Amino acid sequence: MDRVKEMSDDHPEWQTEQPFKALLEGDVKTALAGGEEALLEIIMSSHSGMTTKEFEQTVKDWINSARHPKTGKLYKEMVYQPMLEVLNYLRENGFKTFIVSGGGIDFMRPWTEEVYGIPPDQLVGSSGKVKFEFIDGQPVLLKLPEINFIDDKEGKPVGIHQFIGKKPIAAFGNSDGDLAMLQWTAGGEGKQLMVYIHHTDTEREWAYDRESHIGKLDKGLDEAHEKGWTVVDMKNDWKVIYP
Amino acid sequence: MDRVKEMSDDHPEWQTEQPFKALLEGDVKTALAGGEEALLEIIMSSHSGMTTKEFEQTVKDWINSARHPKTGKLYKEMVYQPMLEVLNYLRENGFKTFIVSGGGIDFMRPWTEEVYGIPPDQLVGSSGKVKFEFIDGQPVLLKLPEINFIDDKEGKPVGIHQFIGKKPIAAFGNSDGDLAMLQWTAGGEGKQLMVYIHHTDTEREWAYDRESHIGKLDKGLDEAHEKGWTVVDMKNDWKVIYP
Numbered sequence: 069m070d071r072v073k074e075m076s077d078d079h080p081e082w083q084t085e086q087p088f089k090a091l092l093e094g095d096v097k098t099a100l101a102g103g104e105e106a107l108l109e110i111i112m113s114s115h116s117g118m119t120t121k122e123f124e125q126t127v128k129d130w131i132n133s134a135r136h137p138k139t140g141k142l143y144k145e146m147v148y149q150p151m152l153e154v155l156n157y158l159r160e161n162g163f164k165t166f167i168v169s170g171g172g173i174d175f176m177r178p179w180t181e182e183v184y185g186i187p188p189d190q191l192v193g194s195s196g197k198v199k200f201e202f203i204d205g206q207p208v209l210l211k212l213p214e215i216n217f218i219d220d221k222e223g224k225p226v227g228i229h230q231f232i233g234k235k236p237i238a239a240f241g242n243s244d245g246d247l248a249m250l251q252w253t254a255g256g257e258g259k260q261l262m263v264y265i266h267h268t269d270t271e272r273e274w275a276y277d278r279e280s281h282i283g284k285l286d287k288g289l290d291e292a293h294e295k296g297w298t299v300v301d302m303k304n305d306w307k308v309i310y311p
Numbered sequence: 312m313d314r315v316k317e318m319s320d321d322h323p324e325w326q327t328e329q330p331f332k333a334l335l336e337g338d339v340k341t342a343l344a345g346g347e348e349a350l351l352e353i354i355m356s357s358h359s360g361m362t363t364k365e366f367e368q369t370v371k372d373w374i375n376s377a378r379h380p381k382t383g384k385l386y387k388e389m390v391y392q393p394m395l396e397v398l399n400y401l402r403e404n405g406f407k408t409f410i411v412s413g414g415g416i417d418f419m420r421p422w423t424e425e426v427y428g429i430p431p432d433q434l435v436g437s438s439g440k441v442k443f444e445f446i447d448g449q450p451v452l453l454k455l456p457e458i459n460f461i462d463d464k465e466g467k468p469v470g471i472h473q474f475i476g477k478k479p480i481a482a483f484g485n486s487d488g489d490l491a492m493l494q495w496t497a498g499g500e501g502k503q504l505m506v507y508i509h510h511t512d513t514e515r516e517w518a519y520d521r522e523s524h525i526g527k528l529d530k531g532l533d534e535a536h537e538k539g540w541t542v543v544d545m546k547n548d549w550k551v552i553y554p
Contacts, residue, residue: 120472164430164432166432173473173476174476177476187407188475188476188477189407189409189432189433189474189475189476189477190432191476195473198469198472198473199465199469200465200466200468200469200491200495206498207468207491207494207495207497207498208498209468209469209472209495216473222442222443225443225450225452226441226442226443226452229363229441229452230416230438230441230459231432231474232431232432233416233417233420233431233432233434234431234432248443248450251450252443252450252452254450255449255450255451
């Protein structure tokens with residue numbers, strides 16, 4: 069949203085075109101009614117033409133300054149203490165940890181190492197196409213307004229295969245977008261751990277599941293119960309949410 | 312070639328269609344006249360419809376049995392001792408090492424850890440599209456006859472960005488397909504090392520550069536000399552070639 073506002077002077081058409089119109093009016097609900105795909109569209113069109121280096125700097129500036137309107141925290145502080153603990157626990161026991169997110173990989177990379185202890189090459193995420201070019205004699209990668217890969221739903225096992233090349237032993241998700249990843253993990257040999265984090269805490273965080281446009285958790289919840297996967301109830305199971 | 316021969320009974324059209332006809336007749340020169348792209352076509356069509364797991368097993372069987380007709384060595388033994396040493400040296404000094412190859416990533420993964428000490432998630436390579444499906448209730452990834460990504464030439468910096476997310480400090484190549492990767496590396500901040508391995512040894516290995524269909528090294532050699540990158544002359548600089 070911040071980026072769309074910054075750029076809106078150069079895009080008069082956004083005053084009338086959705087989802088940009090709604091975003092500029094601060095009407096988040098309408099802007100996000102199209103779900104994750106509409107969100108990706110916004111991200112693509114608001115960042116094409118930048119080099120990957122410029123984009124990285126934009127993300128760094130934003131992540132180190134933007135605060136959530138409700139919690140007043142930096143967004144990068146709104147991560148889950150129990151998840152940081154499980155990541156540390158797994159790493160201390162010889163696991164290699166990865167993030168496999170529907171989010172943009174170039175958006176996550178500038179801060180996941182600091183926040184999660186996960187380096188840039190251990191990320192799988194959605195991405196736009198980029199093009200190698202020389203600008204003023206300098207090699208750059210230019211972001212194109214074209215989707216390269218959507219790391220969501222059936223795309224998650226595909227992304228895991230293409231980026232990591234091994235099947236996970238443990239996988240943690242919080243939405244139907246993670247279901248195929250958990251199914252893929254469950255299909256492995258030996259023992260596996262499949263966990264759904266269920267957002268159930270309206271006071272300390274948010275509560276949403278079957279009806280949500282973003283982060284919908286419906287089929288996943290049914291399958292978790294049916295298959296006996298672990299479902300974490302944030303409200304009742306987590307003593308601490310944010311670090 | 313071995314795979315195409317194995318499958319040829321089910322593909323009578325290969326008796327007349329190039330490059331398959333030439334491959335089946337053992338005419339490698341004609342079969343490879345189309346360069347790396349023709350090679351990828353062969354790989355795609357001879358492996359689509361397999362699951363990634365079946366493909367992995369095929370590669371393991373092959374890599375542990377197939378020998379090079381000239382050297383009599385297993386193909387996985389035909390790696391370069393000096394490169395193994397430089398990989399170890401870099402890792403002992405805190406570098407994380409990756410393979411960035413025009414070769415198929417699914418072809419490399421089953422053996423690169425054993426041979427190079429590089430795990431499956433530290434590989435960037437060419438790939439075909441795969442699709443997540445259930446077959447007999449089991450989740451599988453099915454190889455489709457469609458190219459996903461060609462990790463060659465301008466694709467190499469793109470692949471490095473998408474899979475690794477950081478710019479290399481040192482990069483080693485042996486063909487024009489590596490030139491953009493070396494240019495991308497050279498454009499980084501701080502100190503960099505760009506190295507071309509020049510195949511110059513007709514006796515212990517092979518000698519080829521400007522005129523070769525596969526592994527052509529022409530523009531790269533010029534740019535290396537012009538920019539002062541390191542060029543290794545295999546014949547004169549390497550005491551040992553194979554381990």
